[in-house]
Amino acid sequence: MISVEDAIHLVKKNTKPLLKEAIKPVEKAGGYILFKDVYSPINMPPFRQSAMDGYALNLHDNLSYSLIDEVKAGDNHQPILKKGEAVRIFTGAPVPDTANAIMMQEKVNNDGDKITIEHSINQETNIRPLGEQVKAGDIALKKGTKLTPAAIGYLTSLGITTVSVFKKPLIALVTTGNELVKAGQPLNYGQIYESNSTMLQNALYNLKFYDISLHKVEDDYEKTKSKLQTVINENDLVIVTGGISVGDYDFVGKSLIELNTENIFYKVKQKPGKPLFFGKKDNTLIFALPGNPAAALSCFYVYVNIALQKMMNRDVIELPRIKAKSLSNFEKKGDRPQFLKAIYNANNVEILEGQNSSMLQTFALSNALVFIPGTVSNISINDNVEVILLPS
């Protein structure tokens, strides 16, 4: 059995960034990182564009102009303005080549076919130059840029529909257990509703991992082995829950040995989540999490999250850890370090009742885990404790 610190170190050491390319539709590329520089196919704006509702002018040394035409957004005609002539124009409309400034309408008196501007203006006032944001053929966004909503909008504004991004891992979630029934179906004696898959799927969605397949396997050695072989071949990351302890019907460990998976660690000195397995086969990482739902989620946040962030080549790979004042007393039994479900608020943290690893009710109320080292046995109110903040 290894320590929490050694287990975290081994996850970091054995996870390599997934430096693979994926082509994504722009609208589905939010949160991804650009794999290559993106070049702009067009000038943006693609024409000299009016920034105001007002009048496009061919400037002369006088404040009055004759009004000859109108151009609104989407029009594609080119009125020809002589010096001293103006056209009515609106925001977003193409500015005629022969106009050299726009006066906003609030500063113009209109007498029908004559207008008078309140003061003189400089050339190119209120005109967005052709290619002001980016010129055709120039780099629009550099490799390594994270695609925020603004970046997605910007690429779309250039007419780009697909982008090359760093691939996110293909993830398989495998739940094991004869007792598991899908929510919505009747529950017979001895059965429980399967909840680890929806819970972990949502934890992954929350971290913006979407390429997830769900698999269910009974407590059967051959079926477990065959399912694990398939998902290991087809995915970058496999997360199994249940069947990893020492019972006669726990077949995950035996199957992983039989499949020649490299065992990086099995069993961590911690509560919950003692029977945690981490291994590797070729380029696929495998976590076998304990079946108890709260243990599975705790291990997901403390260990699987690190592997996910490292696969994405991110700088920050662990959840934030801070110190806070305990609002609770807590007596820890045994010498295993413990991760406790808790509510953190403004430098204070409340350790909740009901820490059993089968209980999701407490986890559902938590926004943090308090980490109690093995050497500490009692927490008193006002003690300073270490808090891991969970993703919101």
Ligand SMILES: Nc1nc2c(c(=O)[nH]1)N[C@H]1C(S)=C(S)[C@@H](COP(=O)(O)OP(=O)(O)OC[C@H]3O[C@@H](n4cnc5c(N)ncnc54)[C@H](O)[C@@H]3O)O[C@H]1N2
């Ligand atoms: N003799 C020992 N028994 C156990 C030990 C031990 O050291 N010696 N460790 C205990 C600890 S700690 C844990 S945690 C569990 C882990 O066991 P498994 O990983 O083999 O998990 P299962 O036995 O399959 O399930 C445990 C528990 O969780 C429920 N479960 C499983 N999968 C799901 C799911 N997808 N959705 C909802 N609930 C699920 C399952 O019904 C069990 O109640 O082992 C202890 N035993």
Ligand code: MOO
């Ligand atoms: O790890 Mo088990 O999760 O302690 O119940």
